[in-house]
Structure formats: C-alpha cells, structure tokens
Amino acid sequence: MAELQEVQITEEKPLLPGQTPEAAKEAELAARILLDQGQTHSVETPYGSVTFTVYGTPKPKRPAILTYHDVGLNYKSCFQPLFQFEDMQEIIQNFVRVHVDAPGMEEGAPVFPLGYQYPSLDQLADMIPCVLQYLNFSTIIGVGVGAGAYILARYALNHPDTVEGLVLINIDPNAKGWMDWAAHKLTGLTSSIPEMILGHLFSQEELSGNSELIQKYRNIITHAPNLDNIELYWNSYNNRRDLNFERGGDIT
Ligand code: BEZ
DSSP, X not given: XXXXXXXXXXXXXXXXXXXXXXXXXXXXXXXXXXXHTOEEEEEEETTEEEEEEEESOOOTTOOEEEEEOOTTOOHHHHHHHHHTSGGGHHHHHHOOEEEEEOTTOSTTOOOOOTTOOOOOHHHHHHHHHHHHHHHTOOOEEEXXXXXXXXXHHHHHHHOGGGEEEEEEESOOOSOOOHHHHHHHXXXXXXXXXXXXXXXXXXXXXXXXXXXXXXXXXXXXXXXXXXXXXXXXXXXXXXXXXXXXXXXXXXXX
C-alpha cells in the first residue's frame, strides 16, 4: 500500500486543435466516468467468444486485476459486493479491473443450442490470453472464486510470467474422485441443478438459515434465463482435472 501511495502518475495529453485546456480536462473526465461505468467487450477465441467488462483506467506498468466468477453467477453477482466495499476503494482507484464472464453467463446471453460443446475449465483458461491480447495488457493479478479460482490457477500454471499475484477463494484443485462422483450422481437424482449449485456456493448451515442473502441468490439462479448455460458451466466444473499443485508442495 505504501508503494501505491507514493506513485503518482501524471499523463500529459496533447490538446486537440482549437481545444482549450478546460475543454480537454472535461473530455478526459467524461472519458474517465465512462470507463468507470464499465465497458463490455467480446473477443473470439479458439473455443468460442468470451465477454469481459473493463472498469477504470489502465495504469502504465501496473498489472490489471482480472476476475473470474464461480458457477451460477456472473461477474456482477459474484464481484460487485466486493468491489463496491468501502475498503476496496483504494485498490479500485489504483488498478484497472477486467471482469471476465464465462461464455453464456453474461447478462442477456442467449441459450446455447442443444448439443453445444461447452469449453472445459482448461479451455476457459486458454481463452484468457485472447482477452489480454485484445486489451494489450501484459500482466495480471487474478481474483477468482470457485470454478473461477480453478480457471485462474490453471492460467497461472500455463502462463506464470504474466501473473503478478493470485487471490483464489474456495478453490478445489482436485478432480472429483469416484466417491465424489457417485455422491454427485445420487444428489442429482433428488436435487435440482439450482439446489446443487447453491450447495456448492454456500454451506449447509448457511442454506438452512435461509437468510436474505441466500434467498437472493436462490432467486437469481432458479429464475436465470440462461439456466441451461449455467448447467453446462457446472458440468465443466464437475469434470475438471487435477491441477496437480498443493499449498506448500513441490510445485508452487
Ligand atoms: C468494479 O468497479 O470493478 C466493479 C463494478 C461493478 C461490478 C463489479 C466490479
């Protein structure tokens, strides 16, 4: 943090012909406000198109914060509460944020046609270089939750030189063993997809407490117009491979 406070970057922008310094400042302010509202882009990748939303202004030589959300959510439902939290404001002011939506999870996403082959988590990780190339960003600090944490960890293992830091929340780096697989199949016989996803996002204690937060997320997931797409992301998550790393293990 001390370092962040010390660095003050001032950029001198040339004036357009006939533009007063005041008009230039106003134009810059308007552009900044626009950037702070989030700009959504899509890029084509070998595994289909991916959508991401960029907030803030890129700072030279600073990594971008790149987030990846969990199953059943999109970047807003997963990260808005965190990034709007008061204590995050200092970070927000100092870093550009790139929030990736897994394919078919972006707001208003059409439902994929029947038989569509949804990318594996490894392939979702392989889409990230296309996002960074499009934005011309060379390094990131990854922030991922659940499936998103796995994807960012896989990306970091494949591209360690481009990752300056990782915040991985609720990561499960292991593939499902046969016991997990059987338990998952049995649960699937009696529970709906939204209930299984809620069981992944929250503890049993939290779910039975049925707080306003749980009701909110149950409502979001149960009534999601792209529930079929969510199920595809859920299946990819459940078919993940071992990441082959352990905290404090040989592979760091
Ligand atoms: C952000 O400022 O990074 C942000 C804004 C809205 C939703 C999520 C993140």
